[in-house]
Amino acid sequence: MGNRLQKLCASIGLAALLGGFSGVASAAITPPADTAPSGNCVFDLGNLPRFSGKIERLLPGTQGDAVGALLTDGTEVEMPPGLAAQDHHLRAGVVLVVKGLAAPSLHLVRALALSGKSDLCAAPMPELVTSAPPANAEGRIVRLLHDGDGALNGAVLNTGTVLRVPASGARTNFLRLGVPIYAEGYGYQTAFGKLVVARRLGPDRLQAIHVSDEPLIPRGAPPGSTGYDQIEAPGGTE
Known part of the structure; x- marks a missing residue:
């Protein structure tokens, strides 16, 4: 009787153990019940909040x-x-x-x-090749904006204009809540409001400084002059 009871308990324990492993394996490959399908997403976003x-x-x-x-x-x-x-x-x-x-x-x-x-991820968009016209914006900062890494990269003004600045502009002390700001660069009038990408930034127009991360293009010879059609080789020699 003792041996039969011992064998029965061992069998129950083995079944429970196998059932436990089976449950762990199943949980590892089965997404939660409330997880939306991936839609057009390449990566599995099921575990993201x-x-x-x-x-x-x-x-x-x-x-x-x-x-x-x-x-x-x-x-x-x-x-x-x-x-x-x-x-x-x-x-x-x-x-x-x-x-x-x-x-x-x-x-x-x-x-x-x-x-x-279902989860919908970003789809590739054709890049516009038309250049944006010069634009400026002036107002008081009511909201600071960030990029996907949490770095400061712009502001919303009390006029409703959205201002985006390069990294060199974000490193200045011009982007602070409640302060007046002037920006000069190029802009877009979109269905979602006016956007100005700053190349000059300051508390006002007279104190604005260059903040573009793009290298300055050196001024060449004027049209019609002797050197207008000449391109110097590196080192200054032809």
Whole structure:
């Protein structure tokens, strides 16, 4: 009797052990029940958290699309180009649901996908080759903006204009909440508002300094002059 009971207990223990391994293996390859399908996404975003909120305004990009959003709760959502275009219904007052990463100290979410019945990731967009006209903006900073890595790269002015600055501009002390600012560069008038990409920045026009990360193009000889059609070889010799 003792041997039979011992064998029975051993069998039950072995079955429980195998069942435990089976459950672990199954959990490792089965996504959670509430995870949306991947949609057009290359990577599996099933384990990323969802974030949602009502859109206060969309932020314009240089290709005429939206590259971010400000939510009514104060959150900034940064999007890669081509992501907002996956949902043509995005506009002020609509609830935005994304999957991505959060930087709570910056009130910033880096969106990697729009989340709904399926996850929608950014699709490639054709690059515009037309040059933007010169533009300037002046106003008071009411909101600071960031890129997907959390680095400061722009501001929203009290006029509604969105200002984007290169890294050298972000390293200045001009981008601070509540202060007046003047920017000069090139701009776009988009469906999501005016966008100015700064090449000069300062508290006003007279104190603006060069902040573009692009190298300055040296001024050449004027048209019609002797050296206009000549290109010097490196070292200054022909």
